[in-house]
Amino acid sequence: MCYRTREYLFVAEILAPWLADDDGFVKASAIAGSFDRMAYFIFALYATAVILGFYGFAVWCNFKVLRCLRKKTNLGPVVTVIRPAYADIQNQFTRTLICQAVVPLFTFAIPTFFIIFSVLSPISIDPGFSTAFGLMFTYIPTGNALSKKTLSEVQDLYRNQLEELTEEISNFDLILTDSASENERLSKNLVEVNRQLALFEKEKRTSEFKIKEKFEREISILNEKLKNEMKEEEKYQKLLAEFELEKAEIENLKTEKDQLFQKQKEIISDKESELKNLQKEVFQISQEKTETEVTVKKLLLENETLRKNICLSIDRERNLRRSLIKGFPSLRIFVYGLFFWTIIKVFISHTVTQHIGLISVTYFKNSTIYPPNSMVLLFNSQRSWWPQKSLVCESFSLNDSRKDLARVRHAHLPNFVCSWTPYIAVCRVTEDITKFSLSDTNSRSTAVEIPFRKAYSEKHDVISCFSPLFYNERWQLMIPSLEIYRQFGVGLQVYYIQSVRTEIYEFLSRYKKAGVVELEPWTLMDLGWENNKMNDPNKELEWRNQAGAHTDCLLKYREAAEFIIVSDIDDVLIPKLGKTYIDEFRFLNQRSPLAAGFIYNRYNTQFYSARSPMDFSLTELLENAQIATEWEDGKSVVKTSEVQTVWLHWPAIIREGRRMDLVSEKLNFMIHMRNWTMLDRPSDFVYRQKRMILNERQIFDFISQKKIMEIEEEAKKFILTYARKQFERLPTNTVYYPLIEDCYNKIFYSKAKNPDSCPGPLQCELPIFIPSVKCTVAKKRMKHRFISKHLQIHFGAGSSNFVFLPHGCRMKFTVG
Known part of the structure; x- marks a missing residue:
């Protein structure tokens, strides 16, 4: 208030x-009262301004609407006739403007009526509501006026555009009028042209008739000429065909003549070469005949001289014997004493203990060379094998038992500078044997139970058996051998390992996991502490007992393969007579069906290789190989059904009536990876190649460059899949290889391969402690049992395995 x-x-x-x-x-x-005149004035002024201003603005806008409506009659009929839509839009604008002009009358009447009603009516109305309602209706005319102003401006803009369009339409009507006049003129011209065209067609028909007659006459003339030319052409074609036939006959005759000439040339060349060979042979025979005649004459003279000397010597001996008997009556006593001394020495030698160092005992239920249910024992012993009694095999099965005398033989021809050698014994046993023991025929003999194994049975066409590895660290040699043998069809590669660098052993283990190789521990022989006073028998076995390892491999895997390659890992055979090894071996077998196997000659080869596995390239290693003329003893491939025992270079015991076949060098030979040059950078081989007398056949005569690249790609794929980490960890240094090479040159090669003591690595002085050189060595726990008083047997208690040494390799690692 x-x-x-x-x-x-x-x-x-x-x-x-x-x-x-x-x-x-x-x-x-x-x-309010008379005291507040200023308030009345302000209120009156505000009311006047609102009423007069807002409604005056609305009236002004109504005048603009009226002006727009007056202009409508001046548009003319063009728009309504040509574009009826424009007229409809104009009518809609007109109706909208009229509505906008009428609206202020209602907006003015409503508040006036509300004021009169609120004053005269007894109804109570809230002053706030009446005030707001009055103000609202007071300001509505302003919005209405603004809307009318906007619509009128839009109407003017639209009318201006419509007037411009009307002007353009008028101009277009004028153009249409001019076009109609021009069209009429053109119609007249077209009639004239049609008349002239009719005249031209008439003249054209007349000319065409005349030209057609002339052309037909000329065509008939040309047809006559063409017929004559066709006759001439037929004659020419006949002549040409005859000429072609004669030419073909001449070419055939020429070809036949060239072929005959070439054949004659080849025959003459062959005859000349045969004649030269015959001349050489005749010359050689004549020389040999001359030399033989001279030799025979010399031998006859020497024989005659020798005969005379012998006669003189006999006469002298007789005279001397007579004089000795007469002068020395006790000579007979001396001779008898020497005889008895020899007998006593032989008797004493029989009392020396004979040792049997078992390598393996293999059971064959069915075999291609042994009788059914055979047991084959492979063992080392003194070269003089003469036990007092024969060995006896005792076998037991669930329902049966059997005793059989063993047939003992040398596994190969002994080396007489070595006092120990391998033996093989074969005996019959019970079927499905469960227990096996060995004794002799001595009444006090004790049967010793011996563990045995069954022959490997998973089938492969070809298997390779390699010599035992010792102190091995040359992986650069191993990888090409591994991959070439693998990719050309060797189903299983058997590695006998005595000692090897641990990184290489781990690399080989990945190949074993992939089923490519088999790793066999190869331990040295141990006779136990009670025989420590004896000379080490391992020093008396030739070349770390290679023959024992090869024969053991043959015995274990013989029933699984048709052929077995017996070699070192540095001997590589590339098949040339077939795509794979089995193809080549079967081809050779067809040529020599009575062969027990095949011997391949070997030639030393120079190789260049990077030290680091990151720089190693199998392609560069093979492509830059240099095959020399230096020949080495051959290596063998044996048929498992024909051979019992093998040695490094050839088999020892083969089936009766069979023989080994030497493969001609013209057909194929082995590459001996004997000489190596290790490079820090692969590109150094250009500057480091050695001068040597090269063989007439080089690496590309055995394998193409494309195949070499395929071998490397396959090797990379295999290594990345199975042995990537192990390959990257392969050693880059060599510790033992130079020492062993110097030692072998000293004890063997410098003596023209005729050593005066048993050759082998135990003759070399090699360090047993080298810091940080990790090595993996074969280990076996041994048992030592006496069969009889002078016969002791030594065998493994359980399976052999490998042991890791952190600081260097060693040869002997057995537990007694």
């Missing part, structure tokens, strides 16, 4: 009947 003065409160009482609420009280928002 707002009160200006108490003197005018009576006004509230006067206004109460009209303005009071339901409770009879007047809630005034303001009370």
Whole structure:
């Protein structure tokens, strides 16, 4: 409430009947009086401004609408005729503008009616509501006026554009009128042209008739000429065909003549070569005959001289014997004493203990060379094998037992500078044997139970058996051998390992996991502590007992393969007579069906290789190989059904009636990876190649460059799949190889391969402690038992395995 003065409160009482609420009280928002003239003036001014201003603005806009409506009659009929849509839009604008002009009348009447109604009516209306309602209707005319102003401006803009369009349409009508005149003129010209064209067609028909007659006459003349030319052409074609036939006959005759000449040339060349060979042979025979005649004459003379000398010597001996008998009556006693001394020495030698160092005992239920249910024993012993009694095999099965005398033989021809050698014994046993023991025929003999194995049975066409590895660290040699044998068809490569660098052993183990190789521990022989006073028998076995290892491999894997390659890992055979080894071996077998196997000659070869596995390239290693003329003893491939025992170079015991076949060098030979040059950088081989007398056949005569690249790609793929980490860890240094090479040159090669002591690595002085050189060595726990008083047997207790040494390799690692 707002009160200006108490003197005018009576006004509230006067206004109460009209303005009071339901409770009879007047809630005034303001009370005005004569004292507040400025307020009346302001209120009157505001009312005048609102009424006159807003509604004046609305009236002004109505005048603009009226002006727009007047302009409508000046548009003309063009728009309504050509574009009816434009006329419809104009009518819609007109109706909208009329509605906009009428709206202010309602907006003015409504608030006026509301004021009169609120004053005269007894209804109580809230002053706030009436005030807001009045103001709202007061400002509506302003919005209405603005809307009309906007619509009128749009109407003007639209009308201006419509007038421009009307002007353009008028111009277009003028153009159409001109076009109609021009079209009429052109029609007249077209009629004239058609008339002239009709005349031209008439003249054309006349000319065509004349030309056609002339052309037909000329065509008939040409046809006559053509017929004559065709006759001539037929004659020419006949002549040409005859000429071609004669030419073909001449060419055939020429070809036959060339072929005959070539054949004659080849025959003459062959005859000349045969004649030269015959002349050489005749010359050689004549020389040999001359030399033989001279030799025979010399021998006859020497024989005659020798005969005379012998006669003289006999006469002298007789005279001397007579004089000795007469002068020395005790000579007979001396001779008899020497005889008895020899007998006593032989008897004493029989009392020396004979040792059997078992390598393996293999059971064959069915075999291609042994009788059914055979047991084959491979062992080392003194070269003089003469036990007092024969060996006896005792076998037991679930329902049967059997005793059989063993047939003991040398596994190969002994080397007489070595006092120990391998033996093989074969005996019959029970079927499905469960227990095996060995004794002799001595009454006090004790049967010793011996573990045995069954022959390997998984089938492969070809298997390779390699010599035992010792102190091995040359992986650069191993990888080409591994991959060439693997990719050309060797199903299983058997490595006998005595000692090897651990990184190489781990690399080989990945190949074993892939089923490519088999790793066999190869331990030295141990006779036990009670025989320590004896000379070490391992020093008396030729070349670390290679023959024993090869024969053991043959015995274990013979029933699984048709052919077995017996060699060192540095002997590489590349098949030339077939795509794979089995193809070549079967081809040779067809040529020599009675062969027990095949011997390949070997030629030393120079190789260049990087030290690091990261720089190693199989392609560069093979492509830069140099095959020399230096020949080495051959290596063998044996038919397992014909051979019992093998040695490094050829088999020892073969089936009766069979023989080994030497493969001609013209057909194939082995590459001996004997000489190596290790390079820090692969490109150094250009500057480091050695001068040597080269063989007439080099590496590309055995294998193409494309095949070499395929071998390397396959090797990379295999190594990345199975042995990537192990390959990267392969050693880059060599510790033992130079020492062993110097030792072998000293004890063997410098003596023209005729050593005066048993050759082998135990003759070499090699360090047993080298820091940080990791080595893997074969280990076996041994048992030692006496069969009889002078016969002791030594065999493994359980399977052999490998042991890791952190600081260097060693040869002997057995546990007694």
